[in-house]
Amino acid sequence: MTQAWARGRRHFGLLELDEYLKCVRVQIPYHVVAGAEDGPTLYIQACQHGTEINGWAACREILEKVTPEGLRGTLIVVPVANPIAFQARLHGYPTEGHNMNRVWPGDARGPFLPYRMTALLYENLIMLADAAIDFHCWGDMGLPMAWTYRGRQECIRAFGTPYIMEYDLDDSMPMLQAPCERRGIPFCAIEMIPQDRIKPESAALGVTGALNLMRWLGMLEGPMDYPAERFLCAAGPVDESVAVTSEGMWVPLTARGIAVEEGQLLGRVHDWITLEPREEIRAPWSGLLYTNLAPWDRRNTNLVEPGDVVVTLRKLEAVLAPPAGPGPGEAALR
Numbered sequence: 001m002t003q004a005w006a007r008g009r010r011h012f013g014l015l016e017l018d019e020y021l022k023c024v025r026v027q028i029p030y031h032v033v034a035g036a037e038d039g040p041t042l043y044i045q046a047c048q049h050g051t052e053i054n055g056w057a058a059c060r061e062i063l064e065k066v067t068p069e070g071l072r073g074t075l076i077v078v079p080v081a082n083p084i085a086f087q088a089r090l091h092g093y094p095t096e097g098h099n100m101n102r103v104w105p106g107d108a109r110g111p112f113l114p115y116r117m118t119a120l121l122y123e124n125l126i127m128l129a130d131a132a133i134d135f136h137c138w139g140d141m142g143l144p145m146a147w148t149y150r151g152r153q154e155c156i157r158a159f160g161t162p163y164i165m166e167y168d169l170d171d172s173m174p175m176l177q178a179p180c181e182r183r184g185i186p187f188c189a190i191e192m193i194p195q196d197r198i199k200p201e202s203a204a205l206g207v208t209g210a211l212n213l214m215r216w217l218g219m220l221e222g223p224m225d226y227p228a229e230r231f232l233c234a235a236g237p238v239d240e241s242v243a244v245t246s247e248g249m250w251v252p253l254t255a256r257g258i259a260v261e262e263g264q265l266l267g268r269v270h271d272w273i274t275l276e277p278r279e280e281i282r283a284p285w286s287g288l289l290y291t292n293l294a295p296w297d298r299r300n301t302n303l304v305e306p307g308d309v310v311v312t313l314r315k316l317e318a319v320l321a322p323p324a325g326p327g328p329g330e331a332a333l334r
């Protein structure tokens with residue numbers, strides 16, 4: 001497949017399903033920056049899940065920053081991959097239980113909209129791409145985690161946001177990374193935080209990661225933009241969670257998102273009447289303190305009961321300093 005967009009210009013288009021399904025005929029808008037020079041094609045999408053709007057914010061900013069004059073190759077951006085869920089302010093399409101990010105690469109004649117929307121995007125845009133980025137958001141319980149599939153560590157190191165890993169896909173739920181893995185093209189996804197609200201510093205992670213990946217692909221000039229530390233988590237992920245054994249108020253003693261040592265004191269459960277400490281929670285192993293918030297599915301969440309998980313540690317492979325690029329012997333793809 002070859003691209004049809006004239007070089008050195010911006011383009012805009014709508015992908016449209018060819019018939020009505022469940023009373024709607026979906027149109028998916030896409031933006032293209034066709035660089036003045038030939039080069040790789042990067043596909044970026046957001047809002048497969050309609051509430052994950054930091055991805056939309058990141059797409060908008062990326063399109064503002066990347067100009068045809070400064071670009072080698074082609075950038076394709078779909079800020080809202082699932083316009084129906086997005087307009088309904090819902091995670092998925094309201095009348096179907098199918099999660100769009102579990103049916104890639106879709107089916108153009110499928111009986112449900114998510115199958116047809118994924119096929120529309122995949123066949124018309126993603127098949128043109130040499131690399132892909134998928135923006136998601138989750139609740140602020142966890143950290144803004146970026147991942148690629150196993151065996152593409154150099155790609156996620158290049159993406160360069162603070163928390164990165166290789167993610168093992170469950171074959172029973174094919175996310176966008178599945179067809180990208182089969183084709184062997186670089187792929188990065190990031191879960192920004194939170195859902196439902198645009199948080200500038202969170203959307204900025206998506207922008208930084210996308211621009212870094214474009215530099216690594218040889219599409220943009222300039223140095224990589226890395227934070228002071230990149231926590232490269234063990235592929236998997238590999239987690240260990242700690243539950244409390246007593247009732248009381250959970251008081252974390254450290255910020256999350258840092259590396260902790262085995263045995264380090266992470267927090268205490270206090271009797272809420274006497275205020276005395278009842279239990280100490282220590283790190284069961286050395287690793288990334290992924291979350292230290294109490295269960296979020298009720299109000300007054302720090303008031304915990306026996307069995308409540310209050311800490312999750314993620315196994316770390318390395319903490320990378322800024323100069324630690326994609327990896328030894330791994331040149332940029334051009």
Ligand SMILES: [Zn+2]
Binds near residue numbers: 049052101135137
């Ligand atoms: Zn999502």
